[in-house]
Amino acid sequence: MLTRPDPSSYKPTDAAGDGTQADDCFPIRQLEISDNAKGFVDLLGQLSSCPPISDAYFCSRFAELSALGDDHVICVIEDPNTGRIVATGSVFVEKKFLHGCGKVGHIEDIVVDTTSRGRCLGQRVVRFLAEHARAAGCYKVILDCTAELRGFYEKCGFVEKNVQMAMYFHD
Amino acid sequence: MLTRPDPSSYKPTDAAGDGTQADDCFPIRQLEISDNAKGFVDLLGQLSSCPPISDAYFCSRFAELSALGDDHVICVIEDPNTGRIVATGSVFVEKKFLHGCGKVGHIEDIVVDTTSRGRCLGQRVVRFLAEHARAAGCYKVILDCTAELRGFYEKCGFVEKNVQMAMYFHD
Numbered sequence: 001m002l003t004r005p006d007p008s009s010y011k012p013t014d015a016a017g018d019g020t021q022a023d024d025c026f027p028i029r030q031l032e033i034s035d036n037a038k039g040f041v042d043l044l045g046q047l048s049s050c051p052p053i054s055d056a057y058f059c060s061r062f063a064e065l066s067a068l069g070d071d072h073v074i075c076v077i078e079d080p081n082t083g084r085i086v087a088t089g090s091v092f093v094e095k096k097f098l099h100g101c102g103k104v105g106h107i108e109d110i111v112v113d114t115t116s117r118g119r120c121l122g123q124r125v126v127r128f129l130a131e132h133a134r135a136a137g138c139y140k141v142i143l144d145c146t147a148e149l150r151g152f153y154e155k156c157g158f159v160e161k162n163v164q165m166a167m168y169f170h171d
Numbered sequence: 172m173l174t175r176p177d178p179s180s181y182k183p184t185d186a187a188g189d190g191t192q193a194d195d196c197f198p199i200r201q202l203e204i205s206d207n208a209k210g211f212v213d214l215l216g217q218l219s220s221c222p223p224i225s226d227a228y229f230c231s232r233f234a235e236l237s238a239l240g241d242d243h244v245i246c247v248i249e250d251p252n253t254g255r256i257v258a259t260g261s262v263f264v265e266k267k268f269l270h271g272c273g274k275v276g277h278i279e280d281i282v283v284d285t286t287s288r289g290r291c292l293g294q295r296v297v298r299f300l301a302e303h304a305r306a307a308g309c310y311k312v313i314l315d316c317t318a319e320l321r322g323f324y325e326k327c328g329f330v331e332k333n334v335q336m337a338m339y340f341h342d
Contacts, residue, residue, distance in 0.1 A: 040268070041268060044268055044269050047269065048269055048270065049269070049270050049271075050268070050269050050270065050271070051271050053268065053271065053272060057272055058268070058272075060272075061266060061268060061272045064266055065266060072266075074268075090267075092265060094263060094277070094279065095232060095235055095236060095243075096261075096279070096280065097211070097212060097215055097221070097224065097229070097232060097245075097280075098215050098218065098219055098220070098221050098280055099219065099220055099221065100220075100221070100222050100224060101224060101228055101229075101231075101232045106265070106277065108265065108267070109267065109268075109269055130338055133340075134340050138340060139339065139340055139341050140337055140338060140339045140340060141337070141338050141340075142315070142335060142336065142337045142338075143335070143336050144313070144315070144332070144333040144334065144335050144336075145333055145334055145336060146333055146334070147333075147334050150334055150336070153336045154336075156338075157338050158336035158337060158338045159336065159337060159338070160334055160335070160336055161315070161335050161336065161337040162315040162316055162317055162318075162334075162335040162337075163315065163316055163317070163318050163321055163331055163333075163334070163335065164313060164314070164315050164331070164332050164333040164334065164335050165313065165314050165315070165316060165321070165324045165325075165329035165330065165331055165332065166311055166312070166313045166329060166330060166332040166333075167301055167311060167312050167313075167327075167328050167329045167330070168310065168311045169304075169305050169309060169310055169311060169312075170310050
């Protein structure tokens with residue numbers, strides 16, 4: 001069975017429908033190169049291993065991803081009071097032959113700063129990315145998460161589909 | 172806990188260790204534009220919805236993917252007796268900031284023709300793609316599958332990690 005969420009729920013500026021006025025003060029936007037100095041990499045470290053990255057290395061990866069245009073987007077939410085990045089997530093568009101040369105959005109690396117949780121910033125990030133995938137012509141958007149986060153993503157309009165398998169080459 | 176498979180198990184030409192000599196006669200290679208006439212799209216239709224694709228549309232998508240170079244690879248196995256494509260799979264390389272600007276391989280669209288099953292062609296495709304991801308510098312390779320296919324991917328060296336969630340925009 002397919003889920004067809006209400007398109008109005010995708011508004012990037014929607015505060016996830018919870019009426020939290022404070023969220024409106026935290027605009028969501030695409031990653032900028034200056035975000036390296038605003039704690040973007042530190043924030044990723046709350047999700048998984050993320051050692052500091054030199055400016056040169058950051059710029060190099062930023063350029064590689066920028067070259068992909070709308071096929072790879074990273075969004076961030078900056079706290080205007082502190083100038084720090086407090087939420088982020090990414091989506092990339094996979095081009096297939098399946099489904100009549102269809103496209104699939106893959107959401108990755110969703111993280112909200114521990115001090116900014118409970119304000120629906122995560123939902124706003126996920127909906128921003130899902131809307132990007134939809135607007136890019138994807139027939140679906142997918143992500144992998146731990147079993148504990150199932151409820152969160154269901155609130156964002158996702159349904160459980162499959163099992164994620166992994167093979168590790170190194171840490 | 173991390174899985175560190177024996178690198179020797181990745182040999183693209185390894186017949187999955189089952190000693191089936193016939194597999195050696197079925198070379199594995201990257202998709203070529205001429206494979207559109209060898210049943211490649213028909214084969215994908217055994218996996219999911221895949222209506223016929225015009226030559227022009229096939230060529231256009233082929234060019235888009237070729238432009239990604241080693242960051243998006245589709246492999247096929249052709250039956251030399253019939254000239255038909257009997258197995259395929261794809262892998263693309265996602266570039267992250269996480270893990271020190273790490274890279275992750277995503278395996279997609281694994282399918283073996285119903286008439287060619289039981290010859291370990293699927294294992295050969297998966298190992299070819301996993302080896303491509305490893306050689307491209309990925310720290311892991313991941314895929315999503317139905318619960319029924321867990322055992323198959325465990326035989327290929329994968330471990331179960333997470334839950335896949337999906338949001339559908341249209342069929």
